[in-house]
Amino acid sequence: MADEHAAPADTPQAGVTVAIGGVSRRFRTGFLALTEVDLTIGAGELVAVVGPSGCGKSTLLKIIAGLLTPTGGVVDFGGDRPETGYVFQDAHxxxxxxxxxxxxxxxxxxxxxxxxxxxxxxxxxxxxxxxxxxxxxxxxxxxxxxxxxxxxxxxxxxPQLMLFDEPFAALDEITRNRLNNDLIRLQRDRGVTGVFVTHSIGEAVFLADRVAVMSPAPGRIVGIVDVPFGDDRSAALRTSAEFAAVARDVGEIMAVHEVAEGQEIMAAQE
Structure with missing residues (x-):
């Protein structure tokens, strides 16, 4: 497990680098969806983003895509905005x-x-x-x-950059796993940089080079877990002890911050 929010040095250089620096987003209602999000995604890397509902995962994707403007911070591509693909939960x-x-x-x-x-x-x-x-x-x-x-x-x-907003969430597990296999093959063959939002820790670990864990709202990156499997994303990987260990690391980070939020809510009500 690694705590650094920077991309690993050996990331393939076929896509585009995305540098998210201090990004915050407050809506007109006053709701603070994101606060001080820092994350660098290397060219050709796929980073999965997990976190509880309402933590700002989809908001972060929209900011990366240029569909929303951050109220603080920047998203830097090292040049012009890249050709970007956006895949939603509905096929549209x-x-x-x-x-x-x-x-x-x-x-x-x-x-x-x-x-x-x-x-x-x-x-x-x-x-x-x-x-x-x-x-x-x-x-x-x-x-x-x-x-x-x-x-x-x-x-x-x-596209040089692909953004995925829970595209397989509504599918049955067998179909979902097949599409995970298709996606990782296409992403790696093309060298496209990817950001994949999901509620499934297993899906995140199977697809990603790294998993970024977000806190409850206002969302921020509270941990990064390296996924050490490289190109070995076979079906057998899902049932391996190594896979379970990485998934456990992700789950533990999420649990710690969910408990902390619960304690804050209880303290505020006393």
Whole structure:
């Protein structure tokens, strides 16, 4: 386990570095969602963010994406804002478009020529194992297949940075595990930098190079756990003693800060 909030030096340099410095966010209601968040994500690294509901995980993603402005602090990419993909819990497919035309959507918005976007969409569907379903409509696809289309749509844009807001939370465990396998393969093959928000400690440990633990609101990073498995993300890893030990480290950090919050609430009520 490591306490440093900086990226490891041997992180692959294929994506983009994200340096989050002292980021806070207060909403108009006065609610302080985030306070002094510091985290550096190395190029090509995938960092999972876990924490209790309402701790500001999704708010942090939106700030990284540029959808929200922090009230304090900065997010620095070392240059221009990178091409960014954002995958939500819902696949957000257009029901009147078949799979390949849904994958083409962002390319179409970007003005990519018709033949090029068709080629890129077809390749992306092949990467997620849906080459035989390019003509299928969302109503004809399972939940897992819809999420694969969503992943394909995002990867088709060749992003340098991908943000994931609990994309597999609503799926059954078997489908979720399969999509975890797909995601980690695609992310590592492309060298994309990733930030993955989840409530599942097991999912975080399986996917990530490091797991960042957030406190209850106002959210801040209270611990970083290194995941030492490298490219070994086989199904057998999930049941190994080493996997359980890393998951336990994450769980212990979360538990300590949840207990501390409970004690503060009780003290305030006395």
């Amino acid at each position: 497919l257009l029901p009147w478009r078949n799979a390949i035309r849904n994958v083409e959507l962002f390319l179409e918005v970007d003005g990519v020529r018709k033949q090029e976007r068709r080629d890129r969409a077809r390749q992306a569907l092949q990467l997620v194992g849906l080459a035989d379903f390019e003509g299928s409509y969302p109503a004809e696809l399972s939940g897992g297949m819809k999420m694969r289309v969503s992943l394909a749509r995002t990867f088709a844009t060749d």
